[in-house]
Amino acid sequence: QKEVEQNSGPLSVPEGAIASLNCTYSDRGSQSFFWYRQYSGKSPELIMSIYSNGDKEDGRFTAQLNKASQYVSLLIRDSQPSDSATYLCAVLMNSGYSTLTFGKGTMLLVSP
Amino acid sequence: DGGITQSPKYLFRKEGQNVTLSCEQNLNHDAMYWYRQDPGQGLRLIYYSQIVNDFQKGDIAEGYSVSREKKESFPLTVTSAQKNPTAFYLCASSTQVPVSYGYTFGSGTRLTVV
Numbered sequence: 007q008k009e010v011e012q013n014s015g016p017l018s019v020p021e022g023a024i025a026s027l028n029c030t031y032s033d034r035g036s037q038s039f040f041w042y043r044q045y046s047g048k049s050p051e052l053i054m055s056i057y058s059n060g061d062k063e064d065g066r067f068t069a070q071l072n073k074a075s076q077y078v079s080l081l082i083r084d085s086q087p088s089d090s091a092t093y094l095c096a097v098l099m100n101s102g103y104s105t106l107t108f109g110k111g112t113m114l115l116v117s118p
Numbered sequence: 119d120g121g122i123t124q125s126p127k128y129l130f131r132k133e134g135q136n137v138t139l140s141c142e143q144n145l146n147h148d149a150m151y152w153y154r155q156d157p158g159q160g161l162r163l164i165y166y167s168q169i170v171n172d173f174q175k176g177d178i179a180e181g182y183s184v185s186r187e188k189k190e191s192f193p194l195t196v197t198s199a200q201k202n203p204t205a206f207y208l209c210a211s212s213t214q215v216p217v218s219y220g221y222t223f224g225s226g227t228r229l230t231v232v
Binding site: 010014037038040042048049050051052055057094096098104105106108109110111 | 149151153158159160161163166168176208217218219220221222223224225226
């Protein structure tokens with residue numbers, strides 16, 4: 007079964023620190039990778055996408071992809087209390103489905 | 119503004135009752151999806167549709183049904199055969215298949231069995 011794995015957390019960091027969120031996936035042929043942020047009781051919102059090996063930066067967010075290790079990460083620099091949320095990793099797998107497979111999410115808590 | 123509208127926001131179902139969750143999008147997206155989210159769980163795919171009048175079962179389709187008569191609309195019916203329907207239901211859409219640019223989500227419907 008195709009899987010996406012994330013630590014459930016919570017990951018606790020102080021305000022201003024770097025938060026590092028990790029995700030592994032089982033399908034070596036996976037094509038596209040996404041990070042969603044979900045506040046409690048709300049729907050997920052797309053914050054980053056990455057398609058090729060390396061780093062992709064957007065403001066305080068950096069996504070990192072290593073297809074050889076089947077690993078994708080999200081770094082949040084200068085973490086703010088408003089970043090406290092659950093972060094979902096989603097992967098487009100090469101399984102014949104044209105749908106995203108989601109991890110269970112990592113809860114991030116940023117303390118003032 | 120373009121987006122996805124889910125209604126109702128909260129829904130209460132009695133035992134043995136069928137209920138229908140609405141999902142409408144004005145983004146001109148071809149593909150639409152239904153996911154279920156339980157506390158502490160990831161999103162699990164119920165059904166998806168890549169084109170009008172066609173849809174596919176996802177991982178947990180039992181006890182659910184859908185229709186796609188219009189590009190803009192993808193309603194989900196939770197039937198009495200679904201034994202544990204209490205969950206947060208999310209509708210999503212995407213511009214194309216394969217999903218190269220991710221999904222846009224609606225605001226969700228929280229269904230509770232009473």
